[in-house]
Amino acid sequence: MERNYAxxxxxxxxxxxxxxxxxxxxxxxxxxxxxxxxCCKFFEKKARDNGFISIEEAIDKGKKLKxxxxxxxxxxxxxxxxFVIGKEDIADGMNILGAHIDSPRLDLKQNPLYEDTGMAxxxxxxxxxxxxxxxxxxPLALHGTIAKTDGTSIDFxxxxxxxxxxxxxxxxxxxxxxxxxxxEAKKVIEGEDLNILVGSIxxxxxxxxxxxxxxxxxxxxxxxxxxxxxxxxFDKKTxxxxxxxxxxxxxxxxxxxxxxxxxxxxxxxRSLILGYGHDDRVCSYPTVEAVLRAKKPRRTVCxxxxxxxxxxxxxxxxxxxxxxxxxxxxxxxxTGDYSDLYLRRALSNSYAISSDVSGGYDSIYSxxxxxxxxxxxxxxxxxxxxxxxxxxxxxxDASAEYMGKIRGIFEGNDIYFQTAELGKVDQGxxxxxxxxxxxxxxxxxxxxxxxxxxxxxxxxxxxxxxYEAYKAYVAFAxxx
Ligand code: MN
Ligand code: MN
Numbered sequence: 001m002e003r004n005y006a007x008x009x010x011x012x013x014x015x016x017x018x019x020x021x022x023x024x025x026x027x028x029x030x031x032x033x034x035x036x037x038x039c040c041k042f043f044e045k046k047a048r049d050n051g052f053i054s055i056e057e058a059i060d061k062g063k064k065l066k067x068x069x070x071x072x073x074x075x076x077x078x079x080x081x082x083f084v085i086g087k088e089d090i091a092d093g094m095n096i097l098g099a100h101i102d103s104p105r106l107d108l109k110q111n112p113l114y115e116d117t118g119m120a121x122x123x124x125x126x127x128x129x130x131x132x133x134x135x136x137x138x139p140l141a142l143h144g145t146i147a148k149t150d151g152t153s154i155d156f157x158x159x160x161x162x163x164x165x166x167x168x169x170x171x172x173x174x175x176x177x178x179x180x181x182x183x184e185a186k187k188v189i190e191g192e193d194l195n196i197l198v199g200s201i202x203x204x205x206x207x208x209x210x211x212x213x214x215x216x217x218x219x220x221x222x223x224x225x226x227x228x229x230x231x232x233x234f235d236k237k238t239x240x241x242x243x244x245x246x247x248x249x250x251x252x253x254x255x256x257x258x259x260x261x262x263x264x265x266x267x268x269x270r271s272l273i274l275g276y277g278h279d280d281r282v283c284s285y286p287t288v289e290a291v292l293r294a295k296k297p298r299r300t301v302c303x304x305x306x307x308x309x310x311x312x313x314x315x316x317x318x319x320x321x322x323x324x325x326x327x328x329x330x331x332x333x334x335t336g337d338y339s340d341l342y343l344r345r346a347l348s349n350s351y352a353i354s355s356d357v358s359g360g361y362d363s364i365y366s367x368x369x370x371x372x373x374x375x376x377x378x379x380x381x382x383x384x385x386x387x388x389x390x391x392x393x394x395x396x397d398a399s400a401e402y403m404g405k406i407r408g409i410f411e412g413n414d415i416y417f418q419t420a421e422l423g424k425v426d427q428g429x430x431x432x433x434x435x436x437x438x439x440x441x442x443x444x445x446x447x448x449x450x451x452x453x454x455x456x457x458x459x460x461x462x463x464x465x466x467y468e469a470y471k472a473y474v475a476f477a478x479x480x
Pocket of ligand 2: 279455
């Protein structure tokens with residue numbers, strides 16, 4: 001059962017330009033949005049620009065929702081759900097596209113700043129499944145939020161602008177790595193050693209500061225002063241410059257350390273994109289684009305972009321939270337008479353695609369894959385009937401009937417797709433948010449874009465797969 005390369009379809013027609021143009025929009029999104037908060041804000045703006053109103057506005061105005069209306073809800077700035085109300089009753093079910101907007105990275109600890117031998121560092125705790133050795137000796141940027149004790153908060157980015165400084169985790173020189181190079185790969189760089197070097201000039205001795213004469217931690221003190229200057233400059237931009245920053249503010253900040261730099265075209269033919277966070281923004285972006293395109297759909301269309309997938313979908317902003325269910329309850333209340341039974345019917349009658357990436361077949365590491373059931377870059381939308389590990393454990397296993405329905409939609413819309421599973425049996429595995437949709441008793445299947453070097457600081461995807469995913473989501477939203 002051979003599947004074709006999707007490029008063939010576009011080579012002879014003008015749609016090749018559409019494939020490339022769609023990738024341009026995605027690249028600028030990926031370059032700008034490197035955290036779940038940034039993605040949430042980006043999608044909220046996009047929704048508002050396309051006629052969506054927030055569910056709070058709808059509730060406040062006592063607005064009665066009808067077919068074609070567009071509403072969204074955000075959750076703590078890290079999760080967003082978009083809905084286009086369909087002509088049919090919501091209790092008959094929705095067509096849901098669910099993706100995640102968190103990506104593997106390093107997070108600053110709550111007491112991160114310290115000095116050792118004349119160097120200042122920020123200590124981190126990694127987030128999600130990373131190969132730690134990949135995160136050293138590359139330029140890193142800080143994307144963060146500080147919540148202040150006066151109730152305000154600021155968002156900031158340092159390290160993306162050409163004028164900004166960047167940061168880095170050092171590695172040991174090969175000349176002295178006799179011991180290091182005999183270690184197992186998972187121990188070559190240890191989690192507790194993911195400390196970012198952030199400065200080396202000691203505090204000026206002539207400084208009037210009362211600590212100026214102190215000899216301890218003088219680099220740290222100098223760096224802290226510079227960090228506070230940075231924060232004040234960000235505050236000024238927001239017109240809220242009264243707050244006095246101090247080291248304790250790290251306690252209530254979320255700072256994500258991510259690879260610095262933009263997403264780039266890759267390859268002489270520019271067919272690929274190298275960038276940070278394709279998992280799972282390469283599915284989030286076309287998901288939102290597909291929902292924006294839905295005009296007076298038959299069934300209510302929903303795009304759900306969740307946080308915390310990379311650490312098990314836990315917590316208030318993860319898929320396991322009641323947020324989604326609560327928002328659907330509000331939606332039902334706004335379209336007619338709410339009842340618990342009505343809500344349960346709406347959820348269990350829904351169809352979902354858990355829009356998440358697949359591990360792309362990599363010929364260099366062929367022994368980890370099984371050739372007949374792998375996702376290939378360039379072969380279009382990758383459908384996983386099941387995910388999981390060690391005998392499908394932890395997976396939602398979509399029914400044959402639902403798989404048949406999905407195939408029918410894709411075939412009817414000339415969408416190039418392939419079926420895949422993650423690697424060889426017992427080689428490893430992974431999960432998605434699919435099983436949590438499944439808990440509502442709805443039909444759900446995994447589908448998304450194949451990625452090379454998944455969870456590495458820079459991952460690789462194919463532009464044609466991104467475009468096929470977009471077309472697959474549009475078709476699913478309209479026809480499921
Ligand atoms: Mn993912
Ligand atoms: Mn992942």
